[in-house]
Structures are given as structure tokens and as C-alpha cells.
Amino acid sequence: MRAVISTVGKDHPGILAYVAKECADRNINIEDVTQKVLQDMFTMIMIVEIPGSHSDFESIAAAMEAAGERENLKIHVMHEDIFNAMHTI
Amino acid sequence: MQILENIRETIRMIDEEFLDIRTVTMGISLLDCADTDIDVSCDKIYRKITEKAADLVKTSREISSEYGIPVVQSRISVTPIALLASVSGGDPVKYAHALDRAAKTVGVSFIGGYSALVQKGMTPGDEALIRSIPRALAETDLVCSSVNIGTTKAGINMDAVKLMGEIVREAAEMTPEGKCNSTAKLVVFCNSVEDNPFMAGAYHGVSEGDCVINVGVSGPGVVKMAIRGAGKDSTMDEIAEIIKKTAFKITRTGQLVGMEASKRLHVPFGIVDLSLAPTPAVGDSVAEILEEIGLEEVGGPGTTACLAMLNDAVKKGGVMASSSVGGLSGAFIPVSEDQGMIDAAISGSLSIEKLEAMTAVCSVGLDMIVIPGDTPAASISAIIADEAAIGMINNKTTACRLIPAVGLQEGDMLEFGGLLGHGPVMPIRKASPEVMINRGGRIPAPIHSLKN
DSSP, X not given: OEEEEEEEEEOOTTHXXXXXXXXXXXTOEEEEEEEEEETTEEEEEXXXXXXXXXXXXXXXXXXXXXXXXXXXXXXXXXXXXXXXXXXXX | OHHHHHHHHHHHHHHTSOOEEEEEEEEEOOGGGOOSSHHHHHHHHHHHHHHHTTTHHHHHHXXXXXXXXXXXXXXEEESOHHHHHHHHOXXXXXXXXXXXXXXXXXXXXXXXEEEEEXXXXXXXXXXXXXXXXXXXXXXXXXXXXXXXEEETTTEEEHHHHHHHHHHHHHHHHHOGGGOOXXXXXXXXXXXXXXXXXXXXXXOOOTTSOSEEEEEEEEOHHHHHHHHHHHOSSOOHHHHHHHHHHHHHHHHHHHHHHHHHHHHHHTOOEEEEEOOBOOOSSTTOOHHHHHHHHTOSSTTSTTHHXXXXXXXXXXXXXXXXXXXXXXXXXXXXXXXXXXXXXHHHHHHTSOOHHHHHXXXXXXXXXXXXXXXXXXXXXXXXXXXXXXXXXXXXXXXXXXXXXXXXXXXXXXXXXXXXXXXXXXXXXXXXXXXXXXXXXXXXXXXXXXXXXXXX
């Protein structure tokens, strides 16, 4: 299913590579990436395709968030429908 | 770039502004469990609830993690138990135990429906259930109870009002550990609704289907921050527009979660309740929204006008965002569950009389208000009657969830903990309504109930 991975943290080299590797390790296909550094804060949003069922999603999301914490990054993995529901009529 | 901005906004609302789904509530009809033998009836109830709701908590958790939006609680509402007690006779508290056991087995936070609808009269089953409420609440952990004592169509049953004053007092006195929190699980309604997902007043009405999923959203913090973003120069109608847009977004998440839960549980989707439900967390407060609009402290002059606009704008924004809106839908003003209300009650800006005025323009009523432990039952009944009169005349739901703080005086604090928060004991006028309450009988339905 399509999901949005958002990453926020203090900027330093290698964040994109780190998150992308974590995705690759879990067979998550990255379809789009946008990133920006604002006053030392790195923010990145990836649109991705996550394989598997509902319960797989739960464990993948938890693993991605934990991977973020190891690098002092705040990572969220959310189904794209929540954004569609909230912002489109 | 608009899409990115939208994604950031959603994440901010959930992460920093306490946007959440307060509850996914499964309504379950127990009419097919009625039996003339109370023990058989209780067994059937336990079986039906644990079957229907077996996957409720798991599904809520999965949806929560998939969409990244917290689903704070999963709950169950059932057919008013007074109906089953009327068929079976016997000690209704047995039903409370069966409900409590079932709720614990499936892992929900609360189960509502230890209820009776007595707006026009009481059957022996209704009365037995009402009289058993204090024991039922004291002996169980998750069971919530409600009694409807009036409607616009039927008027107010003053015999039931008198009885409920006594029951509220008794429930407070019987609570274990002297915390009086049984009464936090007991609501007295006028014009109660059949599809309300919020506790303590949730029950599954008799006109509902066999099983249904209702969702209650929350998000006072989101509304407050949106108003703050508009600055001090916006006009009131501009503020109303901001509230509408924000309510739309909040409600859409509720609709999404409700539809998804319904699909995964194979249960029809009922309604989204468009309520702004506060929690004791700082920033998750309806009072703070009113203060953001421009009041120094909630309870002061201007409060009722701001609340009226807020409540109306929430409904206008939310109604288009959902396929079916129901429940109580509006702004909740529970004192002990809202830090802004607690602060205003402590400072004296917020009185019970002002709260009563506020309930005329928002959803529900005098909610989670701690009153002195020595308040006579007749005074509690009279407060219930006042609140019911507002609901009856204005064709809206009103309710009382009053907490007599046994052993405490005006100005003391009562701690509940968790989502129920804490609250100062608020003063009640001492003049006695005893003669009026002892009259009993009924307050006839108002003239505008005669619409046919």
C-alpha cells in the first residue's frame, strides 16, 4: 500500500542515505522524495509503496520509527489515505 | 508543494496539537439475548459481546498505526439493560458483572448501556435497574450507566429526577477507595441519543441495527492553534470560517477511521460524532479555544457567545466531511477533564450557573462537575431538573454528570486521574428545592412538542 514517510531531525550528512537504506532493507519502494533544510532542521517526505498486509505495515512502521530514534530522527510512516481524506473533497 | 504543506499540516496536527480519534465504539444489540432466566440472559450477553467485539481492539490498533493517528480508546455500547432486566427480573447487577467480564475479555476501555429510558414512566424493570446503579458501578470497573429522564416530546419525569438525585449521592458514597469516581460513570440525560459513541452516556438504541461502528473524534488543540494562526485582527466571522475548515479536516479523519474499521470488522458504519472532546493535557482544551478567541478566562462575560459560535461552526464544518453525522456532535465542556476549565473554576471565573448557561448553546451539559459532599439529594435532583429543562425547551440533548465529593468541602480538590482529570469542589447555592422535588409527577411536554 502507498504510504508517506516523513523524517525530521537536525541536519547532518547521510540522513537521506540512512533512511533510504532502511527502506531498501524492508523492501519498501521509494516513489518520490522531497527534502529541505530549514535553519539546520532537515525535513524529508517520501512517497513509498509498502509490501504486505495490514499487520506487516504495523511492524514495518514501528521498525522505521525505531530506526529513526537510533539516529535522533523523528520518522513517521502513515498510510497516504489520511492525507487524501483530510485535504481533498 | 501544496501536497507537502498538507502532509506537514497533518503531521503537526497529530504530533503537536493532540488530534486523535477519541473512540471507536461498537454498538451491539442485546435484544436477542433477553431471557426469562437472568443467568441464561447474562451468558448470552457475554457470548454475543465477546464474539462481535473479538477483533475490535486489535483492528483499532492496526488502523491507528497504519494511518499514524492515535485511536485513544475502543469501547462498546449495548442495548439499555433495563429492557433485559424487565424480561428476566432478578438482580440487575448480574448484568453489570456480565458486561464487565465481556469488556475485560475483549480488552475495551469502557462498556456503556447499563441504562434506562424513563422520560415518561418507569416499568418495574427500569426502577430495579436504576436502584441497582450504585452497586453496579461500585462492583465493576468498566461499566458505564445512563438514565434518560426527559425528552422534548414527553416532558420531564420528576419522579425519576427525584430518584436520580438520591442515586447520584448513593453512587458517590458507595465508590470504593473514597474517590467518588463511580459518579463519573453515571450520566442523567434529557433527549439522549441512541448512537452516541462517547462515555459515560453511550448506549445502543433499540432502533439501531444488530451491530454498528460509531466514531468520536477529538481535536480542541487543532482548532485552538488554527485560531491562533489567524492573529488578533480577524473578525468573528473569519474565526468561524477557520473553525469550520478545521472541523472539516478533523471529521474527515474520523470518517476515514470509521469506514476502515467498519470494512475490516464487517460491521456497518454508523456515524461520526463531531465533538470537540478535551483531555486534561495542556493544549487539548475547549476552554483554551474560547480564550484564544479573545476571553481572558473562560467563564467571564462573552463565554456563552464564543461557545455558541464554536459549537455551530464545528457542526457546519463537520457535516459535509462525513456521510452520516450523529451522536452528541458539538463542543464538550467537562470541567475536570479540561485544564482550562479547571483553572477557571479554581480562580472563580467559572461558576456552575455560568456552566448552565453554556450548556444551552453547546452539546451535552453539566459535565464532570465536582460538588460539595454534603449537597442534599434534593439539590442534585433540582440541578438535574434545571439542566433537563434547558434540553427539553431547546430541543437538544443535555446531561448531568455531577460528582458529590464525599468528605470534601468547597475549594478542595478531587483527583480522578487519567482522562477523567481532577477538579475543584464548586460551590452550590444553599437555598433548598426540597418541596418542589418532593412533588414528583411530571413536567408536561412543552407546546412546541405538538408538531403533528
